[in-house]
Amino acid sequence: MSGAGFDTVAARIDGYRDEAIALERTLTAIPALSPKNGGKGELAKCRALEAYLRGFGLTDLRRIDAPDPGAEEGIRPNLIARIPGASSERTVWVMSHLDIVPEGDLKKWDSPPFEIRVEGDKIFGRGVEDNQQGIVASCLAARALLETGTRPAYDVALLFVADEETGSELGIQYLLKQDPKMFRPVDLVIVPDGGLPDGSMIEVAEKGIVWIKVTTLGKQCHGSTPERGINAHVAAAHTIVKLRSLYKKFGARDEVFDPPISTFEPTKKEANVPNVNTIPGEDVFYIDGRVLPQYDIAKVLRRVKTIGRQIDRKFGTTTTVETVQRDNAAPPTPVDAPVVASLRKAVERVYGVQAKPMGIGGGTVAAHIRRAGAPAAVWARMDETMHGPNEYALIPNLLGDAKVLAHVMLQA
Template identity: 40%
Template sequence: MDDVSYIDSINNKINSYKDEMISSLSELVGMPAISPEIGGKGELERAGWITEFLKGIGVTEIKRYDYTDTTGATRPNIVSKVGTNKRTIWILCHMDTVAAGDLSLWKQDPFKAYVEDGKIYGRGTNDNGQSLIATLYAAKAIIELKVNLQYNFGMVFVADEEIGSHYGAERLAKEGIFGSDDMMLVPDWGVPTGDKIEIAEKSILWIKVTASGKQVHASTPEDGVNAYKLAVKFLNDLDDQLHSKYNVKDERFDYPVSSFEMTKHDKNVDSINIIPGKDVSYIDCRVLPNYKLDEVIADMKALAEKHSKKGKINIEVFNREDAAKPTDANSEIVQLLSKRINQIRKISVSTVGIGGGTVAKYFRDNGVPVAVWSTEDDVAHQPNEYSVIDALVSDSKVFASLVL
């Protein structure tokens, strides 16, 4: 069969799974997989369920990579494969979910899925349950149709994505499983129309700025050092300096320049008549991948030094995630994925860079080309999170067609 007739049979096959896919995703919602580091039960129950599913559809190559977290809990990761080719296209999903948050904002129990208006509601339905179920049913279709595989259909189910990937993708990427000959799809970001493939991410840098002076009564400013005033002058200068120096435009990104935004400000004094001796604020930076975060931090520290005369400005890195080298828009995985989306959906797709970070970076860092794509509404981590059933079914078809 050529790939066009295979695509027809994949379409029909996966359409026939629709009801099963809905009940599988609903079952998954009933197995909360919140990190034990924030009091959850972790991913073990889901890992067991996925393993049984894979065995049930006849997958034989199923490997576990378990890591122990700071609470002593086992954090499971599953690496599984269909086919015996040299090269593999891996689809990587995460099993963990965030907590439900404020229960009063949910219309129903977040861990009891329900269907309404073509959507499945529940915590983790969108992030990352939809893609996880779409991947499993794509494997089922490939096996039942006895597809002539050009590449192996690889499946990776990781733990700990929501808290930092220390017991998931970050460790797994270093196990020597994924070669630079392989390709990867991370279906954990997307737009509702499904016509954008993410190939680049910015570095993320969170900075804590502490200004220290001397607290006095507001009527005698000459006796003290106003830490708030110190901070304002510094932050103003810093804002000018960063924006004029780091001004490169990269049109791959929707927001094409680096961003440096003052965000949170800690409470300083209780009273209007007190000059604060300490002032703490924060900056969120999203830096284009052509810049090095070390340079940005060094610039901040040098300017802080300049402003530290009467008082002192201290710069601390609260969190940093250095961006990986972007995946080439002309790479095989991006081209192949675009072609299949076009064949199945009759839409044309474009590539894009985002200001957030996904687990793609751990693999891009190791030279694996990674496309980030799925079809989803922006409802991850929100109350009444849902997955659109049409997207669930249609994404599964695209996944299955990649290995033709």
């Protein structure tokens, strides 16, 4: 990349402050809620975005509509906007989502959630950060390239998906079902939907998730005559203590993650008997397990069942182990993948920050892309006010992230 090319593009982006606010205003005024969240979907918002893109000359647009009878016109729209690069060997993808979550308790908002309020460098409103920061930043990067006549090094594709907040079935999962090879292993995929306030986290990996329900059956009896029953609560307590051994059995460390280990924590506990003088014949508790990618979750489950059987032999109980949710970790994006290297270079240049590849506890949309064989990195510079009242985006981050994305698009 020629340094002059980036400087020209960056200077152009510096002039987009009003543009960024205006686009946030337009998008925020069209609440794109999934029918599952009581809305009509993303169609109106998607159309507004299409008009905006065409307005500055980005005309290679392709819509892929997923059917949803509950949505406006029965459609959940996904949109791809492409800019040709000097080479088509790779594509630099930026994927943001169109949908938002509900505003929640209106009384907790200081201003109406669907009319943006600008205060200093902050824009308040539902969706302004999640995920309109990504939408706006990627649009401004593309706009600056087109307006300065700067050709990206590789093809660029801005991808705007539906349905991220309610499972992605009609968003990225739908797209991958239509075209399992839409991302190539050589592509760079950036998902600007999470990050730290200083922009130093490039999320490249996530743990597998397993939520386990453990039911222990004993025999109920009067509290004064424990010998006539089997106290399920006591047996379950022993199970919980014994399950601490999972930390040792699956004890590998991977410093990319924070914490760097698999975790297995007992969490929810269902109520048993309502009164003090009954020995409970049934006990139900749950475990939230977050498992490093190197472990197969089936092995964790087998271990939990073995421990249940050991307890049953000792106490005469019947322990059953069920899976409430289970998701093996997606293959991690290598810490030296091109998308990571390019982001590090760009973040250092724009923000003067050393960004680090990191792993998190699980459940991001990037996992779908990683499973499809493409290296994806989640990155943005944000305070993560998403889903709460008074969600905001910082204007310097909207413009700075646009520069970071443009820098990546210009790197050869």
